[in-house]
Amino acid sequence: MPFVKKSPVLFSISTALNILFPFIGDQVKAETISNKKADALLTITAENPKQIEGIESHPANLMVNGTIPIAIESSADSEKGSPALRRQPTGGERFEPKRIPLRIPLPKQPYRASPSITVINPSAYGASWGSFGIGFGFQERARFIDRSDGVIGLGFGVGNPQKNVGAQIGVSLVDVSSLFRDGAINVKLHRRLPQDFSVALGVQGITTWGDTDGGSSVYGVTTKRFKLRKDRTKPFSEVYTTLGLGGGQFRSESDINNGNETVGVFGSVAVKIIEPVGFVTEWTGQDLTLGLPLVLFRRLPLVIVPAVTDVTGTAGDGTRFVVGVGYSFSF
Structure with missing residues (x-):
């Protein structure tokens, strides 16, 4: 028409x-955030136990340089802002880093x-x-x-x-x-x-x-x-x-x-x-x-x-x- x-x-x-x-x-x-990043796997290792902000590592099982487990405990010095460190028995078990998938919710476009x-x-x-x-x-x-x-x-x-x-x-x-x-x-x-x-x-x-x-x-x-x-x-x-x-x-x-x-x-x-x-x-x-x-x-x-x-x-x-x-x- x-x-x-x-x-x-x-x-x-x-x-x-x-x-x-x-x-x-x-x-x-x-x-x-790209799907590639959202599906990436994040490895938490002893060299960098704070790779993910907002996740608190348990103080009893942290690794220093990947060899000696240590624990953080309170003492008289800790009241002054200086926590004391002591050796933690390994019990014959070796620490193995875990690979944890990082899932980040994607906002809508x-x-x-x-x-x-x-x-x-x-x-x-x-x-x-x-x-x-x-x-x-x-x-x-x-x-x-x-x-x-x-x-x-x-x-x-x-x-x-x-x-x-x-x-x-x-x-x-x-x-x-x-x-x-x-x-x-x-x-x-x-x-x-x-x-x-x-x-x-x-x-x-x-x-x-x-x-x-x-x-x-x-x-x-x-x-x-x-x-x-x-x-x-x-x-x-x-x-x-x-x-x-x-x-x-x-x-x-x-x-x-x-x-x-x-x-x-x-x-x-x-x-x-x-x-x-x-x-x-x-x-x-x-x-x-x-x-x-x-x-x-x-x-x-x-x-x-x-x-x-x-x-x-x-x-x-x-x-x-x-x-x-x-x-x-x-x-």
């Missing part, structure tokens, strides 16, 4: 890149990505230097048209949002049947602040070519993270709130149809249900969207976001199913 892009508001996969980039490499750190904190709305997070991403967006039907719609997005980051300012540059290709015929360039400047705040200024469609339907949309947005639990791997550990103002696609559908140059309000609330699964509810400036972001693989930075949009019916012609898939990598 051919894709068509006719829709009052562009469902841009650059949004999926906005929410994927900041969480790559920003996971809880965990030391990993941390996820290389986190569930998205928005679906369609941009967040205040963004890509930094060395981050790249690619994504794909699909909707079962565009508004007012009984045909599917798709879009491809590419993006990369420059700068450092923690030290100064980061910039995310994205390209949206809105006609998958002819990739470079219609598209737009999107730019977002973002900064991370203390107390888990982030702010951003951006333009969706700062430059367009062909027929994108979305036009240009300037916006400002802030995102705040609330830590509910110290361990981010535990259920319901975090909540993210996003609030923004913008023109263009963030205006109400009636203002767009009437050509009113107003400013719309958009916002999102995201809950991390478990480490690889989240739930997002958001107001896009026109209608309600509900999504269930998923990270299916621990070691693969791939995020899938199935969602339903236009839930309340204040825009469009009924509820629609949309899905975004984003993959990010860095060097």
Whole structure:
């Protein structure tokens, strides 16, 4: 089935890149131990009776240089910090070192990505230097048209949002049947602040070519993270709130149809249900969207976001199913 892009508001996969980039490499750190090391055998010998920390050797059967057993006993001198040593009868038995397998519990590999904190709305997070991403967006039907719609997005980051300012540059290709015929360039400047705040200024469609339907949309947005639990791997550990103002696609559908140059309000609330699964509810400036972001693989930075949009019916012609898939990598 051919894709068509006719829709009052562009469902841009650059949004999926906005929410994927900041969480790559920003996971809880965990030391990993190879199976080879975990299965290694550790020999406890007389030359080094303290090879394993935390294991107390019995004082009655220690070896010195592998020959003479000794014992440590209390004496008057030991009260002064000087334990006395005496020879321990061997009984004719020779000490043989024992090989004891060392078993170390392996921690689980941390996820290389986190569930998205928005679906369609941009967040205040963004890509930094060395981050790249690619994504794909699909909707079962565009508004007012009984045909599917798709879009491809590419993006990369420059700068450092923690030290100064980061910039995310994205390209949206809105006609998958002819990739470079219609598209737009999107730019977002973002900064991370203390107390888990982030702010951003951006333009969706700062430059367009062909027929994108979305036009240009300037916006400002802030995102705040609330830590509910110290361990981010535990259920319901975090909540993210996003609030923004913008023109263009963030205006109400009636203002767009009437050509009113107003400013719309958009916002999102995201809950991390478990480490690889989240739930997002958001107001896009026109209608309600509900999504269930998923990270299916621990070691693969791939995020899938199935969602339903236009839930309340204040825009469009009924509820629609949309899905975004984003993959990010860095060097």
